[in-house]
Amino acid sequence: MSMQPNSDANDRIARIAAHLNPHNLNMEENNSCSLMSSNCRLKGGAPGFKVAILGAAGGIGQPLSMLMKINPLVSVLHLYDVVNTPGVTADISHMDTGAVVRGFLGQKQLEDALIGMDLVIIPAGVPRKPGMTRDDLFNINAGIVKTLCEAIAKSCPKAIVNLISNPVNSTVPIAAEVFKRAGTYDPSRLLGVTMLDVVRANTFVAEVLGLDPREVDVPVVGGHAGITILPLLSQVKPPSSFTPKEIEYLTDRIQNGGTEVVEAKAGAGSATLSMAYAAVKFADACLRALRGDAGIIECAYVDSKVTELPFFASKVRLGRSGVEEILPLGPLNDYEREGLEKAKKELAVSVEKGVSFARK
Numbered sequence: 224m225s226m227q228p229n230s231d232a233n234d235r236i237a238r239i240a241a242h243l244n245p246h247n248l249n250m251e252e253n254n255s256c257s258l259m260s261s262n263c264r265l266k267g268g269a270p271g272f273k274v275a276i277l278g279a280a281g282g283i284g285q286p287l288s289m290l291m292k293i294n295p296l297v298s299v300l301h302l303y304d305v306v307n308t309p310g311v312t313a314d315i316s317h318m319d320t321g322a323v324v325r326g327f328l329g330q331k332q333l334e335d336a337l338i339g340m341d342l343v344i345i346p347a348g349v350p351r352k353p354g355m356t357r358d359d360l361f362n363i364n365a366g367i368v369k370t371l372c373e374a375i376a377k378s379c380p381k382a383i384v385n386l387i388s389n390p391v392n393s394t395v396p397i398a399a400e401v402f403k404r405a406g407t408y409d410p411s412r413l414l415g416v417t418m419l420d421v422v423r424a425n426t427f428v429a430e431v432l433g434l435d436p437r438e439v440d441v442p443v444v445g446g447h448a449g450i451t452i453l454p455l456l457s458q459v460k461p462p463s464s465f466t467p468k469e470i471e472y473l474t475d476r477i478q479n480g481g482t483e484v485v486e487a488k489a490g491a492g493s494a495t496l497s498m499a500y501a502a503v504k505f506a507d508a509c510l511r512a513l514r515g516d517a518g519i520i521e522c523a524y525v526d527s528k529v530t531e532l533p534f535f536a537s538k539v540r541l542g543r544s545g546v547e548e549i550l551p552l553g554p555l556n557d558y559e560r561e562g563l564e565k566a567k568k569e570l571a572v573s574v575e576k577g578v579s580f581a582r583k
């Protein structure tokens with residue numbers, strides 16, 4: 224049996240000390256330790272993508288961070304928030320999965336958190352309480368999203384951005400304006416996350432049809448608020464027909480799924496666990512597409528020419544550079560066409576509100 228030379232043993236202890244850096248926080252400023260710069264074996268040895276979560280200590284952020292730590296496509300996971308990242312990072316970093324986790328706390332560390340990222344997921348911002356609309360969050364969340372996107376433009380302008388913060392119908396246009404102003408805007412890399420609407424639609428439709436939700440695929444187009452959420456029940460897979468009563472029930476339940484959770488939580492926030500699940504499902508699709516997998520199609524709220532509006536949610540084909548194709552809406556029935564006109568009216572106002580905020 225050969226003995227480790229002393230210098231190797233010292234190296235190993237230094238590496239362990241690096242891990243004991245309280246909470247695996249970024250310590251670059253005092254040049255001490257960081258999981259990335261230490262030579263530890265965890266150092267993202269496995270090939271994979273670098274992912275940052277902004278708002279990682281929140282109701283969505285925490286389960287999302289946990290689920291991304293499990294994702295085998297992720298080699299480096301950066302957790303950023305303005306509070307509580309030390310605890311969340313320490314906790315998640317003990318999971319025996321491949322991704323290396325680092326925490327970043329407060330705005331001074333924001334740009335460092337983003338350097339070199341392939342994918343940035345943003346669930347930062349305040350959630351609704353009963354009686355509020357998503358648009359009531361605009362005044363606080365618009366500024367948060369603007370600040371975060373300015374840092375993305377500086378530190379990782381080529382990253383794919385998955386934007387969750389509400390009101391998505393306005394925050395995505397805000398992000399686009401910020402990137403345009405910075406000269407980094409690539410419409411194919413900015414995606415508003417509407418996956419929770421699809422997840423809910425699949426669940427509720429499966430209940431009505433008596434199917435396993437995993438076998439059901441419901442396209443949901445438009446946007447992510449009330450009547451802008453437009454499920455295309457005529458295009459459900461497997462092909463299915465519904466009575467007018469079922470269509471009314473399903474459309475209403477899918478459009479108001481978020482409110483159902485907000486009311487059930489009675490002041491303690493909005494959907495977090497189902498959202499974390501949906502965010503990971505969507506992020507995983509983006510990462511598989513970045514890896515080069517073919518045929519990845521998901522619904523997302525993107526810069527679009529599918530309608531006369533500048534942003535619209537519909538099925539998109541994802542590839543190595545983000546959105547590679549925006550699929551047409553397909554044939555709509557009268558009920559859906561009527562819903563589309565109502566959705567577009569409200570969406571136009573929300574888009575304009577975001578654009579004018581960002582241009583101020």
Ligand SMILES: NC(=O)c1ccc[n+]([C@@H]2O[C@H](COP(=O)([O-])OP(=O)(O)OC[C@H]3O[C@@H](n4cnc5c(N)ncnc54)[C@H](O)[C@@H]3O)[C@@H](O)[C@H]2O)c1
Nearest residue numbers: 278280281282283305346347348349350387388389419498
């Ligand atoms: N797109 C969707 O389908 C969907 C679904 C659910 C919730 N949401 C939205 O996601 C957002 C977050 O919801 P939540 O339940 O996690 O809220 P939360 O309050 O539990 O968590 C939000 C986190 O954001 C952090 N934060 C605040 N300002 C920040 C900043 N400037 N930089 C970084 N982090 C900051 C907070 O510290 C907190 O940890 C809300 O706007 C909510 O409406 C969207």
Ligand SMILES: O=C(O)C[C@H](O)C(=O)O
Nearest residue numbers: 351389480481482493494
């Ligand atoms: O409803 C909310 O405010 C949160 C989210 O947009 C949702 O759909 O659950």
